[in-house]
Amino acid sequence: MNKLILSILFTFVLLAYVIIDIVYNDEIWDASKQLAISMQQTTPFFERLVYEFFTYIVFIPPIAAFYCFVYDNNKLNSLLYLSVVVVSVTTNEILKNIYHQARPYMIEPDIKSLKCNSDYGKPSGHSQNSMVMLILMPAILFPSLKQLQRQKVQVEFQEQFENSGNFTGYTIPNLENSDLGNSKLQDSKNVQSKCKIVMKLILIIFILLSIVMTGLSRIFLGVHSIGQVLLGWVWGLYITLMYIFIIHSSLRDYIIRQLTPKKSGLEQMNHFIPISFLMLLALLGLSIGLLKLNSLVYYDDLEMDKWIQRINECQSTNYTRVSPQILYNSCLQFTGIGAMITGLLVGAVLVQGTYEEGLFNKWKSKIPMQQQMKRILLLLLPFLFLIPFLFIASNNVIIEFTCKIVPLSFGAGFIINGVYPYLLRRFNLQIPGDFLFLYKRRSFQNDQSYDSLQKHMLSETQQNDL
Template identity: 30%
Template sequence: MRTFILSTLFLGVYVILDIILNDLMWDANTKLTVYLQNKEFKGEKEIMTFFSDWLNIFPGIALLVFMFRENKLGAILYGCMIMFIVSLNSLLKNIYHQARPFWTEEDIKGLQCNKEFGKPSGHAMQSSLMCFLLPCILFPAVWRDQENVKYPKVLRVISIAIIIIWTSVTGLSRVFFGAHTFGQVLLGWVYSGYVMINYMTYVHDKLLNYFKTCLATGGPGIGRRTIYISTFVTFIWIMISYLFYRLNRNEILINNGEVEMWLNAMLRKCASQTNPYKFKSASVLQNNCFNNSFQILFIYFLLLGTKLCGGTYDEDKFYQNFAKLRWTLKVYRVVLLLVLLLIVEPFVFFIVTEHLSAVILFQTIPICFFGGFVLTYFYSKSLFYLGLNIQGDFLNAESRVISTKIHANGV
């Protein structure tokens, strides 16, 4: 409990200092951002855009691990942590309801026009969590030698350097674009650090062991009690998010004059925006934040899909049998997963509306549902019915598996 107490104490002190020093940091940031934008060098915007916009590289790496490596549970938990930090950031933004610098400071350009609240920085929270947890969860041998895997120590140094550089430049890019103050970025790092430290200290290993026990051959499976608890926690999370959404929606925490100024600033400074947004538009302010807080449902549907699938998982058997599998069958398995993931594409691109309830009901919730169920229920069942599953597969049915003796490489 020592780590939890110390990290909570640090978080509490920093949050208080952030409130006390908010105006001072805001004024200092205005000078810094104006300086950075006026002193922009050739290629700087492209560099900053790369670090700011290419965060999807990290979930992509997790998907590759899920498809090709035995650490599938690690890939699932890594994805869950990403969705949790997105949801947490959205909830916190509605609690703080603070403007972005380019909304209020006339001298700051809006080089990237995000339209939800600015504090704390979502990019800061997501990039730091993705970078630091990538080796911790997906490639733990980078930090500590494993039984069958050992990496050279120089890789550890390179990994640390990449983590620090990517996280730092992403934070700096948000200041450069006028999307955040450095105070909002620092607060994002503090919150994500708090989550990561306590998750890796108290939660991660217990979750891994729990799922390995539940999914072992002859294991008990995911219990109903776990589903009931996760349902209750998810419901409470959504209700808390809804509370702060309503407080902002009813202008109890914000006032109409500020809102009009912010919406006008978006229209004037965002080159990509041609139509004015209204206070009720789903893409802006408290509406966008409330919608994104529903990303927590992805974790719930992953767990529910695992429960309903009823399959097993054996890392050692998967490692041995997948290595023997002919490359063409590996390709078929990958193509099948990618095709199933296309289920979510229509909800991403064809649901175009600024009605918040419609976006949540017909876009966000279906994407979370199908995304979670594809990785658990649909993929495993499809492998089974097509005869493409192997012994040890994630959520594997115990019969009708590929014979690796028959389909081994070179046979």
């Protein structure tokens, strides 16, 4: 189906639900109130632990993406995955300022505050981001899951056939000419099919269960209503579908073309630096604009005083309207996470590196453990320079926003795509398949080509094996 038609269809469904949500907001809130009170009164201790677990499950996918970036071939998809998560988080925080709806524990005395979130509640960030993170994980972060069982069965079959004494020196595809090969190959295909079906079912059940339980956990903890959770799911599904079917393949192909090892494609992307900073300024302006708009529109609203009072009772704090952690202040300051994408872009352009997918795992296994540990340290050590920003504190939300959140986010992105590749080259620790790979290394005085690096590493590996 045409991408334009799909995008229109997805947007139409989203707008339809938004209208339904507005029309039936009060009815959904009343039903949610009764459900939350019932859950909090009758939930045993073990079930409470289960809810607590699923409310923190949203932290696992970003860790998995970071693992893929450091240890796996799928480095570009890892960065794209994290970028989509950043977009989802930023979108959620902007929507919260548009809806300006309190969390249930802030206005319902009968609902206990088992968590003390201090920003607005609609739509639910946990529900929205869990939808995005968990569905995109098998779609773009771990696409190799589809082939895992097939490869495993083929390897086991090959070993069994070789041990049978009838090995002819041919691989599995060449065995189709023999009766033994045909029968065993057919059996292996049947096993493959069953394993793939079971694996997919387990994966689908886990994803759906995690998404549902994350939403229910937020209702149980008193920090979201049913309507807030449902709207979070709808927005999360919209972002996910738009990215998978409309954006991902085109964006990924474009980046791959720019990062081919045969040319310095990033030299053609220098215009991305001013564009990325303009986007960051636009996001910053939007954040400050919404901040001022909300303060002017809701500053005299007495309801806000009641909400803040409940937050202070829950957290044992003394927040006021202007505290950076409170309501729209807390929500807006985290939209600065968009600066991370700017840091990634600027770092990639300045490094002028390349990326050839599929080589990393092959070469990673050939380097000693000591060098692998050095590579990890070179990634982690630059983050120490960001620690001082963590101690910046101010009662002015704009100062904290511009002097703390934005530098931290931009610095993290710049370290990953700029500082880290440079340090790997500087200490001669790069391997083919790195992102971004700087193949002209200092240790090769006579021949600095990409092919010579591969030959050099292969000879070193063979010597180590001897």
